[in-house]
Amino acid sequence: MAGVSLISSTISPSLPFIISFSLAAIVLVTKKPNISLKIPPLLIAVTLFYLLIISIIIFSYPTLPDSDPYTWLDRTNKFFETKTVDTLVERPLFYYLDYIISVPMGIKPYVAFKYIFPFAPLLALPSLWLVSRRLQNKIQQVAFLLTPMLSASTLLYFTTPIPQSIIMVILVIFFCWLVYADYTQKRIWYYASGALMAAGYLYHESALLLFLAWALITSVTSAKSWYAKIRNNHLAFILAILLILTNIHILYKPTSLIRYWTTTAWAHIGEINLLFPASYINIDGRDVGWGNLTGVTKYYLYYAGPPVLLILFFTVFAIGKIKEYRRFLIDSLRSSPASKVILLSIIIFFSLSEIIPRLLNIAFLPERAWIFTGTFSMYLFISYIFYAKTIGKIASPALSLSLVFLTCISVGAALYINQGKVYSIPSNQLRAANWVKDNLPKNRIMMTTRNGNLLTFHSLSNTVLVDPQIFCADQNGLNSIISKISQVQFSTTDTLPERSPLEELRQYLNTNQKVSIQRVLELAQLSITSEHIPLAIDNVNLHHFLYVFFAKMDDQNLYGARPYFKTDPLNNCNQPTLNKYPNVFEQVYNDDERIIIWAVK
Numbered sequence: 165m166a167g168v169s170l171i172s173s174t175i176s177p178s179l180p181f182i183i184s185f186s187l188a189a190i191v192l193v194t195k196k197p198n199i200s201l202k203i204p205p206l207l208i209a210v211t212l213f214y215l216l217i218i219s220i221i222i223f224s225y226p227t228l229p230d231s232d233p234y235t236w237l238d239r240t241n242k243f244f245e246t247k248t249v250d251t252l253v254e255r256p257l258f259y260y261l262d263y264i265i266s267v268p269m270g271i272k273p274y275v276a277f278k279y280i281f282p283f284a285p286l287l288a289l290p291s292l293w294l295v296s297r298r299l300q301n302k303i304q305q306v307a308f309l310l311t312p313m314l315s316a317s318t319l320l321y322f323t324t325p326i327p328q329s330i331i332m333v334i335l336v337i338f339f340c341w342l343v344y345a346d347y348t349q350k351r352i353w354y355y356a357s358g359a360l361m362a363a364g365y366l367y368h369e370s371a372l373l374l375f376l377a378w379a380l381i382t383s384v385t386s387a388k389s390w391y392a393k394i395r396n397n398h399l400a401f402i403l404a405i406l407l408i409l410t411n412i413h414i415l416y417k418p419t420s421l422i423r424y425w426t427t428t429a430w431a432h433i434g435e436i437n438l439l440f441p442a443s444y445i446n447i448d449g450r451d452v453g454w455g456n457l458t459g460v461t462k463y464y465l466y467y468a469g470p471p472v473l474l475i476l477f478f479t480v481f482a483i484g485k486i487k488e489y490r491r492f493l494i495d496s497l498r499s500s501p502a503s504k505v506i507l508l509s510i511i512i513f514f515s516l517s518e519i520i521p522r523l524l525n526i527a528f529l530p531e532r533a534w535i536f537t538g539t540f541s542m543y544l545f546i547s548y549i550f551y552a553k554t555i556g557k558i559a560s561p562a563l564s565l566s567l568v569f570l571t572c573i574s575v576g577a578a579l580y581i582n583q584g585k586v587y588s589i590p591s592n593q594l595r596a597a598n599w600v601k602d603n604l605p606k607n608r609i610m611m612t613t614r615n616g617n618l619l620t621f622h623s624l625s626n627t628v629l630v631d632p633q634i635f636c637a638d639q640n641g642l643n644s645i646i647s648k649i650s651q652v653q654f655s656t657t658d659t660l661p662e663r664s665p666l667e668e669l670r671q672y673l674n675t676n677q678k679v680s681i682q683r684v685l686e687l688a689q690l691s692i693t694s695e696h697i698p699l700a701i702d703n704v705n706l707h708h709f710l711y712v713f714f715a716k717m718d719d720q721n722l723y724g725a726r727p728y729f730k731t732d733p734l735n736n737c738n739q740p741t742l743n744k745y746p747n748v749f750e751q752v753y754n755d756d757e758r759i760i761i762w763a764v765k
Contacts, residue, residue: 206302207293210309214286217313217575221323222282225586227594227618233277233325234617240273257366258327274621281325284333285312291340298347299549300558307567308546312336314538314571315469316578321535331368332535334360338374339506339539343546346502354502358382365418370536372418377508385501425528437525446527466577467531468517470570472538478563479544492551506543513537584722589618593715596759597622604752605709612713619713710764712749714740716757 364371753761
């Protein structure tokens with residue numbers, strides 16, 4: 165109940181009323197469901213398969229799978245302390261979900277991140293079964309039940325404890341409810357899907373695109389019936405308007421987000437880029453192209469997935485060759501708003517993944533857009549099955565068998581790539597983080613490049629991210645870089661002199677009063693663990709010890725094969741420049757020259 169209370173107070177005080185009103189409406193328009201507690205053997209078998217694959221994934225390494233989950237873990241820990249979050253900006257329901265899971269079970273957020281969140285795809289299985297039980301045979305049902313495993317990228321995202329994984333579960337449920345509404349013509353499932361995606365926005369902003377697609381189709385197809393109901397129910401209309409006006413603040417963030425996307429897209433419009441994805445610049449201004457034909461092949465096999473590519477090619481072939489199937493799709497689009505929403509969603513996310521990056525040179529996470537495109541593409545698969553059913557035939561088993569086989573290939577690829585994640589946060593880095601926690605002063609600041617999240621959590625250190633060139637620059641470059649870091653990360657009213665920036669920085673941290681220490685912590689945006697916040701703020705005589713953490717990328721790290729990682733100066737740094745200046749940087753830890761920690765004298 166505490167979690168529900170927190171959600172209500174954060175999103176809107178009217179939330180309990182809105183939920184009660186919605187539940188009452190559902191009860192009034194639906195009949196008593198015929199519920200059976202008997203679980204079909206096929207669903208049990210598929211569930212066990214999910215449990216096996218997810219267990220293999222999460223037990224392959226001792227840490228969280230990537231750096232990004234540590235960022236959300238740090239934010240979640242802070243939420244547990246304050247019980248507050250910036251409404252609609254920080255994806256609030258993700259924190260509340262962890263709170264609702266962790267507090268009753270008496271576990272720490274890290275345990276939930278590591279061992280509970282990865283099993284979130286299981287929540288989509290009832291909705292997947294809702295649709296698949298309408299299919300013609302078991303092989304078709306298996307193919308549809310494995311939708312969250314269509315590509316290696318999709319499966320690994322599902323098992324990563326970040327808000328994106330939760331919105332992907334909601335995406336699958338949203339899709340299934342739309343398909344079920346289309347098949348049964350029960351409008352309640354259609355409206356429930358829209359309400360679900362509206363709530364999904366509080367997990368991740370990508371839900372806004374899907375909700376807008378749903379809202380657009382709904383407003384166009386239901387305009388006449390709504391107008392008639394408004395004329396006959398003035399009181400209900402007035403109450404609905406008042407409810408919207410009293411919660412208008414909820415719309416501020418979505419509209420701001422739409423303006424941001426529009427402005428960002430306009431600013432990045434460039435020339436036609438027919439070389440995508442071999443060469444392209446992402447929305448962050450980073451060159452992340454895949455280089456050559458081999459790289460492009462890996463891109464589509466990993467992000468799109470062989471099953472999705474098969475469905476798309478088969479659909480194009482079937483529409484071109486089978487006139488009756490083409491007419492069936494057109495009739496479905498004319499009669500069903502749910503099918504219109506699905507088709508519009510396919511167009512939106514296929515455009516984001518393939519068309520817009522080429523024609524407008526805007527690469528707004530095209531690889532993640534393939535996850536959405538792939539999920540909705542399953543509608544094209546089952547629409548062919550429904551078409552065969554309407555003409556009294558059984559769809560050829562070749563397509564379903566091929567989908568199951570290719571999905572198994574995607575699962576195998578996901579397990580292979582997941583095994584490579586062992587080397588993204590290798591054991592020697594975890595060992596070094598534990599050494600830092602046990603052997604260095606608690607009031608330390610670790611300067612690093614890629615390892616901030618790891619050090620923040622596993623070594624309980626305050627961290628500052630610095631330019632990777634700091635490890636390989638010459639003396640002049642070193643002074644210039646560190647001076648820049650000092651002025652940007654620890655900016656003050658007094659400019660730090662360039663002649664000895666690290667000494668000046670240390671002196672500033674050691675000698676200034678309480679108010680200055682607070683200012684430094686705010687400006688540096690340090691990742692402070694909960695137990696260190698009082699220590700850093702309350703002790704006016706606190707001395708900060710500065711350390712530099714250097715870790716070479718493991719040779720077996722799969723990211724190392726990407727073209728943009730090969731140009732990273734840190735990867736080409738065999739002998740860090742800092743070793744040349746022992747009068748300033750004293751080595752306190754060295755693990756076979758792959759991980760080095762210097763104390764700043």
